[in-house]
Amino acid sequence: GVSGLQIAYVSGQEALQEPAPAHCFTSKDLSALVTPLTSSSKFRGLDILLTSQWPRGVWHYGNTPVNTKSCGSSSIAVLADKLKPRYHFAALEGAHYERLPYRNHVVLQENAQHVSRFIALATVGNPAKKKYLYAFNIVPMKNMDPTELVKQPQDVTENPYRRPAKDKKEAPKPAFSTEEEEPAQQFFFDLGRKQDGNARGRGRKRPSDWEDRGRHRQEQHRQPRHPQPSGPCWFCLASPQVEKHLVISIGTHCYLALAKGALTPRHVLILPIGHYQSVVELSSEVVEEMEKYKSSLRNLYKSKGERCVVFERNYRSQHLQLQVVPVPLDRCTTEDIKEAFMVQAQEQRMEMMEIPQHTDLKQIAPPGTPYFYVELDSGEKLFYRIQKHFPLQFGREVLASEPLLNIPTRADWKECKQTREEEEQSCKQLRDDFQPYDFSWED
Ligand SMILES: [Zn+2]
Incomplete structure (x- = not known):
């Protein structure tokens, strides 16, 4: 157009059969539209894309629309991924939905690119008064300062159209798949509940001990089969x-244990x-259950006046x-914790960076990449891609340091070793404390 805005549109719906009826398009038609544009090395994206149908799966990694999860066309999704529109408008579902902006590049692997925003609008004048108009100012991307163009908003998410193959298994498993027929793995541990008498019922149906619980579960459903190590492993539950x-607690995919040489009792x-x-x-x-354990622990800590710091090496x-x-909440703020990690990383010449909250770690650290990662109670995340060497105790060192827990001598876990009896005592206390927050009993 005169203003320099680049706009593309696709009307009609994707054909479900060949030959395509007049009001329909095929993926071949879309390729014919895309190829001349994207074959130029100068192509960065479009300003606006208008389609009648929704791109299928646009909600992945983002906020969820109502009742429109399975709608849309896969070819439109491929189109949107290739054309990288700054704004993509669609209609047809009669729903209003504004997705969080998503990235068009892979963090730390590709140069930053502009983000895309998907906006679905309802039918004009719909009786439910759902939004059908969207007003906005737009400067054509070709007139924009490149750094301004690629600015990433705080709430940016991963690209919904580029998901790892593992995540794409959405089809339900066949009822008698061989995977389900494997012998169930059970864990029979006496976690000392018998001695407690189990008198403190909180209105929850609770088997009397772990062994009963194991049987109880076996009757109810099969446990998943978990991957096994090739050699001895200290952490495989089996x-x-x-x-x-x-x-402390055993779920379906994850378990909770007291850290050996714990920095603090919890x-x-x-x-x-x-x-x-x-x-x-x-x-x-598995990730989902891990998140459940995190959130239970956050609640336990909150009740003790503490905030939660999570890290992985x-x-x-x-x-x-x-x-x-x-x-402890009164010991330091989230900001103090963040600063301590950033400063101490810098002192060791490690470039720790803050990553957006909705970042999927898989996108910045494909399996096999060594990394160190911190999650603060605000949801903020810090990430360091490990280069050559990394101080193995770094996470403990930062937390034990003077600005935070101020217990520098405990940084090395070997200095905090407890006797077997002390460990058992700590665990018993922790199990009691954690029990009201333990979802693994809610079968
Ligand atoms: Zn293992």
């Missing part, structure tokens, strides 16, 4: 090396039951250990 007396680890090296290798259901470790450490 392995003989695991220190079972440190276990310093725990969230671990996958199966043998996984890092968070980026987990399937979405994916370097020289075979089995993922998510470290969860409480810090």
Whole structure:
């Protein structure tokens, strides 16, 4: 146009059969539209894309629309991914939906590009008065300062059209898939509940001890089969090396254990039951349960006047250990904690960076990439891609340092080793404290 805005549009719907009816398009028609544009090395994206249909799966990684999750066309999704419109408008579903902006580049792997915004509008004059007009000012991208153009808003998310293959399994499993037919793995640990008499019922149906619970579960549903290590592992729940007396809670995919040589009494680890090296290798259901444990711990800490710091070191470790450490609220603010990590990383010439809250770690650290990662109670995240060397105790050192917990001598876990009896005592206390927040009993 005269103003220099680049706009493309696709009307009609994707054909469900060949040959395509007159009001429909095929993926071939879309390729014919896209190829001349994207074949130029100068092509960066479009200002505006208008389509009748929604791009399928646009809600992934973003805020969820109502009742329109399975709508839309996959070819439109491919089109939007290739054309990288700054604004993509669609209609047809009669719904108003504004998705969080999403990225068009992979963080730390590609140069920053502009973000895309998807906006669906309802039908003009609809009786429910859903939004059908969207007014905005736009400067054509070709007239914009390049750094201004690629600015990333705080709430930017991953690209919904570029999901790792692992996440794409949406189809329900067949009812009798062989995966489900494997013998169930059960964990029978006596976590000392018998001695407690189990008198403190909180209105929750609760089997009398772990062994009963194991049987109880076996009757109800099969446990998933978890990946096994090739050699001995201290953290695989099924392995003989695991220190079972440190276990606090066992879920379906994850378990909670007292950290050996804990920094403070409620310093725990969230671990996958199966043998996984890092968070980026987990399937979405394991991640989901890990998040549940995090949120339960946050609530426990809150009741004790503490805030929650989580960190992971994916370097020289075979089995993922998510470290969860409480810090007293009156001792330091979230900002203090963030600063301590940033400053102490800088002192060691490590470039720690803040990453947007909605970032999927998988996108910045593909499996196999060593990294160190911190999550603060505000949801803020710090990330460091480990280059050559990394001080193995870095997370503990920062938390133990003078500006934070101020217990520098405890930075080395070997200095904090407890006797077996002390460990058992700490665990018993922690199990009691955690029990009201433990979702794993709510079967
Ligand atoms: Zn393991």
